[in-house]
Each structure stands twice: as C-alpha cells, then as structure tokens.
Amino acid sequence: MGFRFDLLLLFTTLVLLLTTTPTVLSDVILSKVDRRIDLTSQIVRVTSTLKVENAGPGPVSEVLLTFPEIQAKNLAYLKATLNEGKGKVKNSGSNLPINVANPEELPPSLIFHSVSLPKALGEGDSLTIDVLAVFTHVLRPFPEEITQADIQLVLFQDTAHYLSPYAVKVQSLTVKLPKARIEMYTKLENTNIHGSDIKYGPYENLPPFSYAPVVVHFETNQPFAVAQELVREIEISHWGNVQVTEHYNIVHGGAKSKGEFSRLDFQARPHLRGASAFRNLVAKLPPRAHSIYYRDEIGNISTSNVWGDPKKTELLIEPRYPLFGGWRTTFTIGYGLPLQDFLFGSEGKRFLNFSFGSPLNDLVTDNLIVKVVLPEGSDDISISTPFPVKQGHETKISHLDVAGRPVVVLEKTNVVPEHNQYFQVYYRFNKLSMLREPFMLISGFFILFVSCIVYMHVDLSISKSSASYLAKLQWDEVRATIQQVISIINQCLSKHERLEASLHDLSRTGDVQACKTARKTADSSFKEYSKELKPLLSFLQSSPQATQILPKVEELVAKEKELQERLIAKHSTIVDCYEKKIGGRELENRVASHQLKVVALKQEVEDLLDYVEEI
Amino acid sequence: MGSKAAAISSPVPVAWYPTLAVFMLAIGLIVTASFFIYEATSSRRNRSLAKELTTGAIASLFLGFGSLFLLLASGVYV
Numbered sequence: 001m002g003f004r005f006d007l008l009l010l011f012t013t014l015v016l017l018l019t020t021t022p023t024v025l026s027d028v029i030l031s032k033v034d035r036r037i038d039l040t041s042q043i044v045r046v047t048s049t050l051k052v053e054n055a056g057p058g059p060v061s062e063v064l065l066t067f068p069e070i071q072a073k074n075l076a077y078l079k080a081t082l083n084e085g086k087g088k089v090k091n092s093g094s095n096l097p098i099n100v101a102n103p104e105e106l107p108p109s110l111i112f113h114s115v116s117l118p119k120a121l122g123e124g125d126s127l128t129i130d131v132l133a134v135f136t137h138v139l140r141p142f143p144e145e146i147t148q149a150d151i152q153l154v155l156f157q158d159t160a161h162y163l164s165p166y167a168v169k170v171q172s173l174t175v176k177l178p179k180a181r182i183e184m185y186t187k188l189e190n191t192n193i194h195g196s197d198i199k200y201g202p203y204e205n206l207p208p209f210s211y212a213p214v215v216v217h218f219e220t221n222q223p224f225a226v227a228q229e230l231v232r233e234i235e236i237s238h239w240g241n242v243q244v245t246e247h248y249n250i251v252h253g254g255a256k257s258k259g260e261f262s263r264l265d266f267q268a269r270p271h272l273r274g275a276s277a278f279r280n281l282v283a284k285l286p287p288r289a290h291s292i293y294y295r296d297e298i299g300n301i302s303t304s305n306v307w308g309d310p311k312k313t314e315l316l317i318e319p320r321y322p323l324f325g326g327w328r329t330t331f332t333i334g335y336g337l338p339l340q341d342f343l344f345g346s347e348g349k350r351f352l353n354f355s356f357g358s359p360l361n362d363l364v365t366d367n368l369i370v371k372v373v374l375p376e377g378s379d380d381i382s383i384s385t386p387f388p389v390k391q392g393h394e395t396k397i398s399h400l401d402v403a404g405r406p407v408v409v410l411e412k413t414n415v416v417p418e419h420n421q422y423f424q425v426y427y428r429f430n431k432l433s434m435l436r437e438p439f440m441l442i443s444g445f446f447i448l449f450v451s452c453i454v455y456m457h458v459d460l461s462i463s464k465s466s467a468s469y470l471a472k473l474q475w476d477e478v479r480a481t482i483q484q485v486i487s488i489i490n491q492c493l494s495k496h497e498r499l500e501a502s503l504h505d506l507s508r509t510g511d512v513q514a515c516k517t518a519r520k521t522a523d524s525s526f527k528e529y530s531k532e533l534k535p536l537l538s539f540l541q542s543s544p545q546a547t548q549i550l551p552k553v554e555e556l557v558a559k560e561k562e563l564q565e566r567l568i569a570k571h572s573t574i575v576d577c578y579e580k581k582i583g584g585r586e587l588e589n590r591v592a593s594h595q596l597k598v599v600a601l602k603q604e605v606e607d608l609l610d611y612v613e614e615i
Numbered sequence: 616m617g618s619k620a621a622a623i624s625s626p627v628p629v630a631w632y633p634t635l636a637v638f639m640l641a642i643g644l645i646v647t648a649s650f651f652i653y654e655a656t657s658s659r660r661n662r663s664l665a666k667e668l669t670t671g672a673i674a675s676l677f678l679g680f681g682s683l684f685l686l687l688a689s690g691v692y693v
Contacts, residue, residue: 237692240625291690336690340624350623399686399693434626437693442679445643449650449671453664456654480660 027056028063031126033162033171039216040178041362042224042253043076043416044135044156049083051128052121059120064101065113065131066163066209072111076364077134077418080115082127094118096129106165134416136364137226141255142217146325148262151219152255152276153183160188160200161210168210172201177218186214223278224254224325227365230358230415235373235398235405238434242342245334246358250323252278253364257324266322277322283359285313286342289335296320296331315359349380349426356385356410357420365415372408372425376401377433383408385423400437471545478546479615481536485553486613488529488536489560493605495522496567503574512578519571526564533557549615556608563601570594632688636681643677650674 032051037044054060067075080096101114121127139154146152162171175185175198185191185198192199198216228249235243254276265273285292287310294304294317303318319329342354352372358365373396374381383391390411395404408425461469502518505511540546540553570591577587627635650670653662686693 235692238623238625239627239687239692240629241692243692336692338624338629340622343623344620345623346620351620399691438679438683441682442675445675445678446671449675450668452651452654453667453671456662457659457664476659480658483658483661 027054027058028060028121028166029053029055030162030164030166030168031170033164033168035162035171035173037156037158037173037175039139039156039218039220040176041222042136042139042220042226043362043364044138046131046133046135048131048133048162049128050131051126053126054121054123057123059122060117061120062101062114062116063129064103064165065098065115065133066165067111067113067133068163069109069111071135071138071158074135074138074414075111075133076136076414076416077132078113079132079418081130081132082118083130084128110163112165132418134418136414136416137253139220141325144255145258146255146276147259148257148265148324149273150255150276151181152221152325153217154220154254156216156218158214159210160186160212160214161203161206163209163211165208167208168203168206170202170204171206172199172203174199175216177216178220178222180219180221183217183219185216185218188212188214221275223281223323223362224252225278225281225323225360225363226251226253227358227360227363227368228328229367229369230365231369231371232358233371233373234352234354236339236343236352236375238339238343238375238429240339242337242339242352242354243334244337245332247330247332248358248360249328249330250281250319250363251328252323252325254325256326261324274322274324277324279322280316280318281363282361283315283317283333284361285315285335285359286337286355287312288338288341289313289315290337292333292335294331294333296329301331348428350429351424351426353422353424355420356412356423357415357417359420362417366413368412368415370410370412371396372410373398374406374408374425374427375429375433376403376405376436378406378427378429380426380428381406381408382426383410383423384426385410386421387412387419400440402436402440474543474545478540478543478549481539481543481546482549482553482612482615485533485536485540485557486609488532489556489605489609492526492529492560492564495525496563496602498522499567499571503571506574506578510578512575515571515575515578519568519575523568530561549612552608552612556605556612559601559605559608563598563605566594566597566601570598627684629687632684636684636688639677639681639684641681643674643679643681646670646674646677 030050031053032049034049036047038047050063052060052063065078065080078098080098082094082096096118097116098113099116101112102108103112106112115129115131117127139156142153142155143150156175158173160173162168162173177196177198179196182193182196182198185193188200190201190203200214228251229247230249231247233243233245233247235245237243257276262273266277270279287308289308292306292313292315294301294315301317301320303320305316307314313335315333315335317331317333319331321327321329323329343350343352345351354372356370357368371394381393392409392411394407394409396407397404406427410423412419461472463469499518499522502515506515537554537557540550546553573590573594574587577583577590650667653667653670683693
C-alpha cells in the first residue's frame, strides 16, 4: 500500500504548512470552486471552475494552482481559460499563460503552477477561471493481476477538499465514473451518489491546504491503450504529397493478465471472458488520406477498415490478437495526404501546419517522437509549437538524395489527445531545387547514352597491326565508300524524278523555258556527281576487300549513267517537239523507244541498288 | 495561420502523373530506339557526333521526366 504512505507523508507536510503559511498568499480567496473529475477513460480529466476574489489591498496578477507531487508527475496537460460570464459562450481562445512556480517557504512535495491573469485584479474584484488538468497513469489497477474471466478494478485517489494555498469559501466535487460496478468509495460528510456520479460537498469555509483524501475503487473496461513509444515521421514532397508513417509500440496498461488465455472462451463469451481486453483501435485521420496501410514486421495485417467523409477519414485497426493487461503489440500505419492541405507559404517562407499527437482515439503516449522530413535543399528552419517540446535535428537519406534531407525531431513525454494541436515548421526552399530529382534521372540516362557513343567510337582492339584488324579497317572503309556511292546514286535518282516532273509540268502548261532551266541544273549536278564518284570508284578498284562487290557497284554506276543519258535524250526530244510544235502521235512515236528503255533501266538500277545496300 | 498564407500545391496536378509517365516514356523509348538504330547502322566514318549527342540528350530528357512521373504515379514521392 505504497500510496497510503504517500498520503501520510503529504498529510504531515500539510499540517506543517498550516502553521507556516506565508501571508502573501492569503490576499486571494476562492469564493467558489467546482470540480469535476472524469474517470470514464484511462485518461483522468479534472475540470475546475475557480472563482477568484481579491480580499487584500494590493493588486493580484497571478493565481497559484497546487498539485501534490505524486499527481504532478503524471500531469500531462494543464490549461487555464478565462470564463467570462455564465450565459456567454466560453471563450476558448484566451488560454492564460501558465508557468511552473516554486515559491519559497513552501515544501517541495507540492508543485505549484502560476496562472497569469490578463489584468491585475483590484481589491474586491473577482473573476472565474476554468482549469483543465489531464493526468495519465493515475488509475491504479487493484488487484494488480487478474485472470481472463475477472473484471478489471481500478483505484483512484484524490482529495475531496480542493488543495489550494488559498482559503476556499464554497466548494464541491463530482466524480464521474463509467457505468459499471462501484466496489467502494470513501464516504465523508455530504457524500451522495447519483447513478455513476459521486458527489462530495458542498463544503464551506475551509482554510488553505485543506486535504481530505478520498479513494474510489471501481470497475472499468475502457481500453487502456498506452503507446510506450510512438515515432511519427512526416515526409514532405513538393511533388504533391505529405507521407505520414507512424510506428507504434502499444501495451495494455491495465491490470496484468495472469493464468492462461483461452481463445475459445474469449470467442464464445467476449463480454465475460475478456471484458478487460480490447480488440481494436480507431484512428481519426485527416480528410482525403490515401494509400493507407497497416502492417508490422511480419507483413500486412488485413484486419482493418476505412471510412471516409469530407471531414475526416476513420481507420479501424485490429491488432493480430486481443490485448489483455500487460500484453503488447507493435505495428506501423502509414498514409499519404494531399500537399495543399498542410503546406502553406507566407512571406517567402513555407510552413507545414500539422497536428502533433497520435490520431488514435484515447491513446496515452509515454514517449512521442515527431520527425518532420523536409525536402532536400530546405534551409533556415524554425519551429513553432503550442507547448514546449525537445527539439533536435537529423538528416535522412531517401530516394534520389545527394546530401540528405534535413529532419526536425520533436520529442515529448506523456502525451494525451489534448496535445493534438497544430504545430508549424517553417523553412525556406528554392523552387528550382525541385528539379534536382529529374535532373539526376536525366543525367543518369544521358551517361548511359554517352557511354554507348564512347563505346562505338573508341577502337578497343589490342593488336593494332594484326591482319584481321587491318582487314576490318579496310572493310570499314569499303563499306563507308559504298554507302557514299549509294547516297550519290540516290541523289541522282531524285534528280531524275525532278526532270520527269518538269516534263509533266510542260505537258500541262507548255512552258518550255522552265523545262530548259530544270535541264540545265540537272546537267550541272550530274556533272558534280560523276566528279564525286570518280575517286570513290578508284578507291574501290584499288582495294582488295572490294573485289567481290566491285563489279556490281560498277554495273550500278554504268546503268545509272545509261539511264541518265536516256532520260536526257527523252527530255531533249520532248522539249524539241514542243519547240517545233510537233504534237500528238508523232511525239509519242519519237519518245516511245526512250520511254521503254528508261523504265527498264530504272528497274535494273533499283535492283542493283537493293543488292549493293544488302552488303 | 495568417490570412496571407497561401496553400502550396505541386507544380503539376497529381492526377496527370500516370498519363505524363506513359507518354513521356513512350516518346523517350522511341527516341532511344532511333539512337541505337543509328549507332548500329551507320559506319564509323560517316557517323556524326553532334547527331548522336542530340538524340541521346532528347531521349534522356524524355526518359528522365518519364521515369520521375512513373515514380510519382506509383506512390514513390521523391
């Protein structure tokens, strides 16, 4: 019974305190205190409404809140807001600043937090403050070990009198329990029970540091999901995605399970044989979440379900086995989010606006690590969080990175759903840095092409004087020459077509002059071609490698020449006839012989060309 | 968040990624094919280095962006 001893210790310090209370604190009195303790989940939420009155002469600018040390170490979240009038809507935006205060002359077993008031309270003035304190790990399972069939009972201890360095005029306390069995509760004067609510008070005119320990022992079957460690990795890609990966290490924080586990009993009567276990967890993800996965070291876990609506995405995940007290499981969930919902730009800087805590409902996180992976090339990083966190920096090497991406690491212990507030990571990023990744890919491919080019251009043979190497060189030269010959022949053939076309024009328009100029240009280019052909042919004749192909090439050239002559003859005949105005049958008779020869030669040249090209 | 803060989205709409990937890779592969055909058919003497380099550059440009969009479309956000 460790906590009984704690209480005793606390009580003795309180008694000591009563005799030595400094007078400074007694200027303030609390005219009304209303406390509500919500024990319906594993997270204990204490909401207190304090009516603060200044009874002393001097102005008061801060109010002290007191927690015993044993509670203070489990305090996860503390928020004070100004409650302006009863009828009005509560102004939740005006959070009052809270600092840890350690007034002298007060014992260290009490932890003080001082709430700064927006304006100093004059003599006789009063105002109302709402204080929300959230505690974790304060519900103590008793008995500490249960079997599968047992129900889970927990103990909760607090004081019925509001612990405060100020005198309290009127106060009351309501303890809200889950709708289940209440094993035992401390009965003081003015204790009432309504359904699952226990009401202590009202008590009047209590001196400072009044303390009346109360203990409630009750059944609770709420999931005691505690993440001993949660690593959230938020990776920004400016190509349109925020990737979130969450690594959970979850344990059932309730009464430890003892004895064997019977799956049959659990399956048949889950409410009697396994009431303390939980089967599933629900995560509330941001809207438009996509590519959601749920897996662990073994692989995908198929027992999950997703519902989406425009306001949120709900993910129900079922671990591989139901979790009993003390059992643990590890898994990873991941999802992608659209960039434009979370990344904003202002004054040349970009910032990520993201929620801090875990998306799982009613989860206590003992140690939360949030890593924000910024794109490569981000600098001038600054962080803004609504509550103090430990900050660090890392680098992460990911796809297509050279120097690594800057990572902001935020660490916080004892995180509750109340910490699911937005935090901002500001950074500077040059838009051109986005082109790094495509540039890397492009240069990768380009290097491949360049190496191909180099391979084709470089002579890799070892012996530069061997016969086969020399033969290969010569053969290459012969091939290149033949290619040149072919290209010249092709040019000639296209010139022939041009001539034919000019004849065609002549028959339509009768323009003899145009036909003559076409003939002239053709003549000059034919001359050039034959000049170009000469050295090529002589090279082929001299080369021993070309002996086999040479006759064909020579034949090709000769045939082409003949074709050329025939065509020119045909051309000049027609032009002649037009000039002499000879038409009709006579013209056809004169041309017919040429025409036949031209067609036959053309066919031969084309056949030879095909043959030579094959080589 | 101030009112001046403007949402930042990707320079290319995410929905276009698969289409862009298919088309750019197709063009890139065609140009690559023509590059290798040219390498294999032209003889060592009358091969033009400038032509080889430009074909390679165009092919790698299309293949680079195509593979980037392929990565993005398949969920690997680089």
